[in-house]
Amino acid sequence: xxxxxxxxxxxxxxxxxxxxxxxxxxxxxxxxxxxxxxxxxxxxxxxxxxxxxxxxxxxxxxxxxxxxxxxxxxxxxxxxxxxxxxxxxxxxxxxxxxxxxxxxxxxxxxxxxxxxxxxxxxxxxxxxxxxxxxxxxxxxxxxxxxxxxxxxxxxxxxxxxxxxxxxxxxxxxxxxxxxxxxxxxxxxxxxxxxxxxxxxxxxxxxxxxxxxxxxxxxxxxxxxxxxxxxxxxxxxxxxxxxxxxxxxxxxxxxxxxxxxxxxxxxxxxxxxxxxxxxxxxxxxxxxxxxxxxxxxxxxxxxxxxxxxxxxxxxxxxxxxxxxxxxxxxxxxxxxxxxxxxxxxxxxxxxxxxxxxxxxxxxxxxxxxxxxxxxxxxxxxxxxxxxxxxxxxxxxxxxxxxxxxxxxxxxxxxxxxxxxxxxxxxxxxxxxxxxxxxxxxxxxxxxxxxxxxxxxxxxxxxxxxxxxxxxxxxxxxxxxxxxxxxxxxxxxxxxxxxxxxxxxxxxxxxxxxxxxxxxxxxxxxxxxxxxxxxxxxxxxxxxxxxxxxxxxxxxxxxxxxxxxxxxxxxxxxxxxxxxxxxxxxxxxxxxxxxxxxxxxxxxxxxxxxxxxxxxxxxxxxxxxxxxxxxxxxxxxxxxxxxxxxxxxxxxxxxxxxxxxxxxxxxxxxxxxxxxxxxxxxxxxxxxxxxxxxxxxxx
DNA sequence: GTCACTGGATAC
DNA sequence: TGTATCCAG
Numbered sequence: 276x277x278x279x280x281x282x283x284x285x286x287x288x289x290x291x292x293x294x295x296x297x298x299x300x301x302x303x304x305x306x307x308x309x310x311x312x313x314x315x316x317x318x319x320x321x322x323x324x325x326x327x328x329x330x331x332x333x334x335x336x337x338x339x340x341x342x343x344x345x346x347x348x349x350x351x352x353x354x355x356x357x358x359x360x361x362x363x364x365x366x367x368x369x370x371x372x373x374x375x376x377x378x379x380x381x382x383x384x385x386x387x388x389x390x391x392x393x394x395x396x397x398x399x400x401x402x403x404x405x406x407x408x409x410x411x412x413x414x415x416x417x418x419x420x421x422x423x424x425x426x427x428x429x430x431x432x433x434x435x436x437x438x439x440x441x442x443x444x445x446x447x448x449x450x451x452x453x454x455x456x457x458x459x460x461x462x463x464x465x466x467x468x469x470x471x472x473x474x475x476x477x478x479x480x481x482x483x484x485x486x487x488x489x490x491x492x493x494x495x496x497x498x499x500x501x502x503x504x505x506x507x508x509x510x511x512x513x514x515x516x517x518x519x520x521x522x523x524x525x526x527x528x529x530x531x532x533x534x535x536x537x538x539x540x541x542x543x544x545x546x547x548x549x550x551x552x553x554x555x556x557x558x559x560x561x562x563x564x565x566x567x568x569x570x571x572x573x574x575x576x577x578x579x580x581x582x583x584x585x586x587x588x589x590x591x592x593x594x595x596x597x598x599x600x601x602x603x604x605x606x607x608x609x610x611x612x613x614x615x616x617x618x619x620x621x622x623x624x625x626x627x628x629x630x631x632x633x634x635x636x637x638x639x640x641x642x643x644x645x646x647x648x649x650x651x652x653x654x655x656x657x658x659x660x661x662x663x664x665x666x667x668x669x670x671x672x673x674x675x676x677x678x679x680x681x682x683x684x685x686x687x688x689x690x691x692x693x694x695x696x697x698x699x700x701x702x703x704x705x706x707x708x709x710x711x712x713x714x715x716x717x718x719x720x721x722x723x724x725x726x727x728x729x730x731x732x733x734x735x736x737x738x739x740x741x742x743x744x745x746x747x748x749x750x751x752x753x754x755x756x757x758x759x760x761x762x763x764x765x766x767x768x769x770x771x772x773x774x775x776x777x778x779x780x781x782x783x784x785x786x787x788x789x790x791x792x793x794x795x796x797x798x799x800x801x802x803x804x805x806x807x808x809x810x811x812x813x814x815x816x817x818x819x820x821x822x823x824x825x826x827x828x829x830x831x832x833x834x835x836x837x838x839x840x841x842x843x844x845x846x847x848x849x850x851x852x853x854x855x856x857x858x859x860x861x862x863x864x865x866x867x868x869x870x871x872x873x874x875x876x877x878x879x880x881x882x883x884x885x886x887x888x889x890x891x892x893x894x895x896x897x898x899x900x901x902x903x904x905x906x907x908x909x910x911x912x913x914x915x916x917x918x919x920x921x922x923x924x925x926x927x928x929x930x931x932x933x934x935x936x937x938x939x940x941x942x943x944x945x946x947x948x949x950x951x952x953x954x955x956x957x958x959x960x961x962x963x964x965x966x967x968x969x970x971x972x
Numbered sequence: 973g974t975c976a977c978t979g980g981a982t983a984c
Numbered sequence: 985t986g987t988a989t990c991c992a993g
Contacts, residue, residue: 277982318976326975328993341993342975360976367977393979393993529991562982587979595974636986642973655987701973 591704
């Protein structure tokens, strides 16, 4: 459901850039003879010639439409060239298009905040660049205006006179225009430049809309295609929306739009104007109601998010009709294919973007043929993601089996072999989400995740390297006597240590209530799950089945005995004068984060204080807590992933601060100064930035 | 029940 | 937080 968001500023400059029949262009670049030809890209499907997923503009002239079948397209346009989507592992493989999309994004992101909205679309916030241009080099002062700019469409202008080009040129160079219009004009200049750069560097054409918000920019980008751009001045908005069919508006193409038509008799966006906000809220709820009310007026405050990379990766396939899967064995086979693709993409993401995914989810569509009237949805299931293709396969299958049991209402029944009780799977997909960047300077961690599994033994990773690769600036380095494991914390909130068969987890009691609800966990291995290992060190991540005392994701580093002497050296270096800091960070972070975890939605910051935090600490510094069996200097833990933690600033020990690196000291001091006013609001300490996963780029 | 596949967003 | 649902192209 859309959410209401009032416009914060009415003079933003937002662009939506949309690649023209992108998949076709990608294929045409690969095969130049296709240029200018009626062409369509079909998804592998022997049935009726495959489904069209992109159609060139030449083919559109013949009436070829997306979601026609290949055979149908041939009838309408016999000379059409049908290009197949690459197939890998028995399914469509969109990687070439994804990569081509990345090429484009890397160009479009040069001039302002860039949000990759899909494989072939981006939003740009060009406000700052446009303001700069207006200040330094306004269009009215330009001697020449590029052809691409003059070819722009300016809504509300074209029908005014006979010479459209001249009108546009005049609109761009008017000195008496409003500031808003001038900013839009600058935005259009910038977008024209960007589009030309895209063409030069990638051979792809694109279309764009330039407006004051995302909604209007998106609307405009589709109005003049291909290879053109459209500007939406303020003055044109009401007229534009008055006659716009309601279904054309983004988010209203589906059920909500249908409901507006049927239930309220609303056929154009303008028709919405007759309803009060309250009335719309009555029908559709507070959020959607307000969103509709604003939408009718061209108001949309949605921000352009800085995002060049996807938030998740998925791999899926449908098995329509007779191809539905009816045995666990066949499901497993396809699941394996999907997992292989997913794993490959996760590895690429790790190598190229240094990001790690944390959650694996399985979705399936199913129906029951015999006992079939009880329509039940196949439940999605997820679990922590373990890197490595075979681990992903294993976990995906477990998730499927858990889902299937639930779907069939057969709890605690093992589903084995080839039996089938009438169920059929018509769709399967696996996806990886909660992807976070790991900080720079963690090459060793990269190595760990990369090529683990079978090939891992070849990747020699002495833990000495692990230590050396620790980020130098991080103050948290000092809090770990054993040095470099620190890099791991940005990946996982939890570090524990293990030696021989002894494992010490510095875990917190969490008192989770709804453990038993989580069926998925029961499926997982007893304890931790290894994500990688090497001759010298092992890293684990996972959770524990036994929740009596602790729970949650944690990461374990084990360094083998052969490194004992190395560690000794390090230890003595680190120990000089660092104990206070160690204790400080440990207690601070683990304590406050524990609370944060407990009370993710409740107001943690108001109540927490350093002493309160400390009272909840695990006593890892006292020998009382079974520490004897473990080399304490090898082990340490800090929860760092969650950036928000807080403390009472009056209780911060100055001595502790003094031990920090200069740069961080200064930052904290500055923050403290800003907080020392009456009515202190406790909130994030500035230094958390150093702990958080690198925001990247 | 058949548009395939992928991904974002929201709500509970 | 995990899961369901909707939406877009």
